[in-house]
Amino acid sequence: MNDRQLTSQGAERKQQLLDAAARLFAEQGYAATRVVDIVDAAGVAKGLFYWYFDNKEALFRELATEIRRRLRRQQAAAMDDSAPALVRLLQGTVASVTFMAENAPFFSLLEVEGRNVSDVLRQGTEQHLSDVRALIVEGQADGTVTDAEPADLLALGVVGTVGQFSHFHRTGRIQLSLEELSGYVARLAARILTSDEQVARESLLALRRSQVGAPVPGA
Amino acid sequence: MNDRQLTSQGAERKQQLLDAAARLFAEQGYAATRVVDIVDAAGVAKGLFYWYFDNKEALFRELATEIRRRLRRQQAAAMDDSAPALVRLLQGTVASVTFMAENAPFFSLLEVEGRNVSDVLRQGTEQHLSDVRALIVEGQADGTVTDAEPADLLALGVVGTVGQFSHFHRTGRIQLSLEELSGYVARLAARILTSDEQVARESLLALRRSQVGAPVPGA
Amino acid sequence: MNDRQLTSQGAERKQQLLDAAARLFAEQGYAATRVVDIVDAAGVAKGLFYWYFDNKEALFRELATEIRRRLRRQQAAAMDDSAPALVRLLQGTVASVTFMAENAPFFSLLEVEGRNVSDVLRQGTEQHLSDVRALIVEGQADGTVTDAEPADLLALGVVGTVGQFSHFHRTGRIQLSLEELSGYVARLAARILTSDEQVARESLLALRRSQVGAPVPGA
Amino acid sequence: MNDRQLTSQGAERKQQLLDAAARLFAEQGYAATRVVDIVDAAGVAKGLFYWYFDNKEALFRELATEIRRRLRRQQAAAMDDSAPALVRLLQGTVASVTFMAENAPFFSLLEVEGRNVSDVLRQGTEQHLSDVRALIVEGQADGTVTDAEPADLLALGVVGTVGQFSHFHRTGRIQLSLEELSGYVARLAARILTSDEQVARESLLALRRSQVGAPVPGA
DNA sequence: AATGAATGAGGATTCATTCAT
DNA sequence: AATGAATGAATCCTCATTCAT
Numbered sequence: 001m002n003d004r005q006l007t008s009q010g011a012e013r014k015q016q017l018l019d020a021a022a023r024l025f026a027e028q029g030y031a032a033t034r035v036v037d038i039v040d041a042a043g044v045a046k047g048l049f050y051w052y053f054d055n056k057e058a059l060f061r062e063l064a065t066e067i068r069r070r071l072r073r074q075q076a077a078a079m080d081d082s083a084p085a086l087v088r089l090l091q092g093t094v095a096s097v098t099f100m101a102e103n104a105p106f107f108s109l110l111e112v113e114g115r116n117v118s119d120v121l122r123q124g125t126e127q128h129l130s131d132v133r134a135l136i137v138e139g140q141a142d143g144t145v146t147d148a149e150p151a152d153l154l155a156l157g158v159v160g161t162v163g164q165f166s167h168f169h170r171t172g173r174i175q176l177s178l179e180e181l182s183g184y185v186a187r188l189a190a191r192i193l194t195s196d197e198q199v200a201r202e203s204l205l206a207l208r209r210s211q212v213g214a215p216v217p218g219a
Numbered sequence: 220m221n222d223r224q225l226t227s228q229g230a231e232r233k234q235q236l237l238d239a240a241a242r243l244f245a246e247q248g249y250a251a252t253r254v255v256d257i258v259d260a261a262g263v264a265k266g267l268f269y270w271y272f273d274n275k276e277a278l279f280r281e282l283a284t285e286i287r288r289r290l291r292r293q294q295a296a297a298m299d300d301s302a303p304a305l306v307r308l309l310q311g312t313v314a315s316v317t318f319m320a321e322n323a324p325f326f327s328l329l330e331v332e333g334r335n336v337s338d339v340l341r342q343g344t345e346q347h348l349s350d351v352r353a354l355i356v357e358g359q360a361d362g363t364v365t366d367a368e369p370a371d372l373l374a375l376g377v378v379g380t381v382g383q384f385s386h387f388h389r390t391g392r393i394q395l396s397l398e399e400l401s402g403y404v405a406r407l408a409a410r411i412l413t414s415d416e417q418v419a420r421e422s423l424l425a426l427r428r429s430q431v432g433a434p435v436p437g438a
Numbered sequence: 439m440n441d442r443q444l445t446s447q448g449a450e451r452k453q454q455l456l457d458a459a460a461r462l463f464a465e466q467g468y469a470a471t472r473v474v475d476i477v478d479a480a481g482v483a484k485g486l487f488y489w490y491f492d493n494k495e496a497l498f499r500e501l502a503t504e505i506r507r508r509l510r511r512q513q514a515a516a517m518d519d520s521a522p523a524l525v526r527l528l529q530g531t532v533a534s535v536t537f538m539a540e541n542a543p544f545f546s547l548l549e550v551e552g553r554n555v556s557d558v559l560r561q562g563t564e565q566h567l568s569d570v571r572a573l574i575v576e577g578q579a580d581g582t583v584t585d586a587e588p589a590d591l592l593a594l595g596v597v598g599t600v601g602q603f604s605h606f607h608r609t610g611r612i613q614l615s616l617e618e619l620s621g622y623v624a625r626l627a628a629r630i631l632t633s634d635e636q637v638a639r640e641s642l643l644a645l646r647r648s649q650v651g652a653p654v655p656g657a
Numbered sequence: 658m659n660d661r662q663l664t665s666q667g668a669e670r671k672q673q674l675l676d677a678a679a680r681l682f683a684e685q686g687y688a689a690t691r692v693v694d695i696v697d698a699a700g701v702a703k704g705l706f707y708w709y710f711d712n713k714e715a716l717f718r719e720l721a722t723e724i725r726r727r728l729r730r731q732q733a734a735a736m737d738d739s740a741p742a743l744v745r746l747l748q749g750t751v752a753s754v755t756f757m758a759e760n761a762p763f764f765s766l767l768e769v770e771g772r773n774v775s776d777v778l779r780q781g782t783e784q785h786l787s788d789v790r791a792l793i794v795e796g797q798a799d800g801t802v803t804d805a806e807p808a809d810l811l812a813l814g815v816v817g818t819v820g821q822f823s824h825f826h827r828t829g830r831i832q833l834s835l836e837e838l839s840g841y842v843a844r845l846a847a848r849i850l851t852s853d854e855q856v857a858r859e860s861l862l863a864l865r866r867s868q869v870g871a872p873v874p875g876a
Numbered sequence: 877a878a879t880g881a882a883t884g885a886g887g888a889t890t891c892a893t894t895c896a897t
Numbered sequence: 898a899a900t901g902a903a904t905g906a907a908t909c910c911t912c913a914t915t916c917a918t
Binding site: 445447448451482483484485486489 | 880881882883884885
């Protein structure tokens with residue numbers, strides 16, 4: 001384990017490498033990106049890579065962990081604690097789509113190279129799923145979320161939809177603006193989570209208001 | 220291009236290699252699977268690989284193309300030409316989920332190594348999307364599918380949902396039986412495609428009848 | 439573990455590599471000899487090295503094991519089963535010196551790079567010591583070897599003397615012919631093993647006769 | 658050449674590095690010991706190494722030279738100028754064995770990595786041999802040393818025996834106390850140097866007396 | 877068709893040494 | 898004197914591909 005204590009200068013250097021790697025991994029895949037490409041992109045010598053990271057995979061893990069952490073922060077920040085569960089679910093959903101779209105390259109790589117770091121990835125999705133599931137259970141309790149389907153499945157439906165649309169957006173199969181995209185996904189999520197048209201409409205309205213009144217803090 | 224004319228013996232040999240490769244790719248990813256692993260698994264000598272395939276990527280392409288072809292056949296076979304578009308959409312959806320689940324390993328690999336064969340993959344999904352989109356347009360015309368959203372987005376919603384659930388099923392995050400799974404996905408798809416509860420219910424019923432009366436030919 | 443079954447052709451190839459490696463190791467040391475030097479010397483491509491050996495150290499181990507085996511065979515062949523223990527000790531001693539001198543390069547390398555293969559080396563010397571010790575015990579029983587010192591120490595004295603003189607000969611500090619050298623070592627060994635001048639002289643005479651009558655089967 | 662003038666503080670620092678290096682070289686060999694290991698063990702920064710030494714090999718040379726110097730001092734100190742040559746030879750022999758045993762780690766390293774500093778090493782052994790040879794010639798002149806063998810060979814016998822036993826002791830193949838060990842080596846040396854039992858016995862006695870009366874100053 | 881030895885470009889990693897601070 | 902980040906040549910090893918048999 002590389003546990004070096006870093007000066008602010010060092011942290012910056014390390015970040016340069018992480019950024020360069022993230023971009024290259026996203027562009028060409030993990031296996032196809034050579035360490036020498038990363039250091040070249042960062043404008044440093046080959047050896048320096050191993051000053052900051054144990055090896056290529058370690059860097060990848062760090063990247064995966066970090067992006068997951070940021071996504072989760074974003075989701076939390078987007079939720080209005082006083083709002084009903086369904087609204088918070090939609091807020092989180094929109095935040096996720098937005099974040100994933102804005103960090104598309106990062107997420108591409110997570111998708112592509114799951115096998116090397118499957119533990120990190122799996123933990124990430126697991127976390128996401130369980131966060132969503134908890135909200136759904138809460139929503140089912142207060143009646144805003146349908147209980148026609150078990151919470152587990154609904155959670156998968158929401159998380160899956162988010163993931164899939166982010167993927168389509170990333171791969172250029174959707175040409176919508178970010179707002180249009182997240183709007184659509186929110187409508188989809190609302191439809192998945194409740195069959196009560198009225199509740200769905202109101203929740204989407206509340207979502208809209210929260211976005212205008214208190215815009216999601218940017219990534 | 221390897222366009223060799225094969226005897227039946229030769230075709231069998233080639234299939235052994237394809238099968239071994241499919242399994243290994245699915246288990247460890249494309250990059251991590253070595254040609255020597257494939258030939259070892261198939262029980263033949265290293266050199267023989269290049270008798271049947273130009274190189275590793277060519278084999279992968281062949282695998283990807285083949286699986287796509289089979290999926291499309293399955294979808295077509297599941298659809299009842301006389302049924303309304305929405306019902307056919309659901310039939311196709313169920314067929315897709317079933318096929319993907321039954322061929323989980325094959326699809327894992329498509330997911331994993333997009334970059335080397337992105338054209339093949341992209342074509343496959345494109346095909347799938349456009350098939351679905353055509354049905355949706357038809358459904359919007361005959362009023363069974365909502366026109367509150369553009370056909371493109373609805374197609375993405377359906378295909379995405381299928382893909383995502385297959386993924387979750389593959390990675391073991393869903394412990395449902397295949398029937399339960401496809402039933403849920405069908406309900407989800409119905410909810411995405413129409414907001415008319417009545418139509419949705421009837422279409423799902425029709426789907427159920429078609430499954431019982433004429434069970435989807437198995438893969 | 440590389441357990442490849444080799445054809446006679448393959449065995450030859452492997453031997454080429456072993457020979458080249460032995461020479462280079464002896465000339466420049468283990469660490470300073472690169473794999474590429476070895477394959478260059480053997481006139482084959484780099485990759486072939488790893489067809490026959492797992493890695494550089496594995497080759498070294500093989501070399502060490504083999505040379506030990508050959509030395510032991512040589513010693514055994516030199517001993518006249520019907521001769522008294524002391525004579526056999528001298529015969530073995532002479533055989534060892536001769537063998538080590540003739541295979542000087544091999545032994546240099548054993549000396550130099552003990553650490554990487556200390557288990558192999560230690561076993562080799564252990565074996566040698568215990569062989570000699572057994573003969574000494576026998577000699578002490580029949581009175582031809584002094585019992586003024588414990589057998590262990592005497593064994594070390596003999597083996598050590600052999601090793602040291604081989605070393606001096608190898609490193610060019612002794613300019614004697616092989617016969618002169620082995621003669622001297624034999625006299626030294628005799629003096630170490632017995633304090634009875636008469637016995638010593640007779641044993642050396644017997645040694646001489648055995649060398650003339652039945653020359654040591656040559657390595 | 659690094660000819661820096663050192664303050665007493667600096668000299669201490671340098672010694673720390675030398676000590677750390679000596680230990681590590683002995684433990685793992687020269688090649689396997691990295692500069693970073695040395696500075697870590699000494700608790701200083703990497704760059705400092707090159708303040709005190711030109712490079713890794715220079716440090717090794719310094720180590721080798723130093724240890725040789727100390728051995729020679731020890732030998733000289735152990736000899737009783739008024740004693741006959743044979744006695745002095747035995748005194749020197751005992752001193753050598755003792756010193757080598759007490760500085761076992763240092764000598765291991767000399768043995769292991771001869772190639773890089775062969776000139777230093779060779780000079781050292783050469784010196785030792787020629788010191789011993791001179792004494793033997795003197796002994797042959799005054800009749801205490803046998804002239805049945807040339808002085809060169811006898812010198813090699815003595816020096817070799819010392820070296821070999823030190824080696825065995827170092828590598829743990831001899832479990833004797835230092836006194837027992839040096840006693841045995843002395844008896845061996847005596848037997849090598851003279852065939853006159855009487856002279857041998859007397860010389861060993863003289864040796865013993867000198868050790869009791871004026872114990873060899875410890876290293 | 878089949879074998880498996882042979883090739884060699886390519887990539888990850890190490891580590892002695894330098895240098896700005 | 899001292900630090901530790903930075904450099905880059907060097908080296909081991911892998912593996913897709915070729916080829917003689």
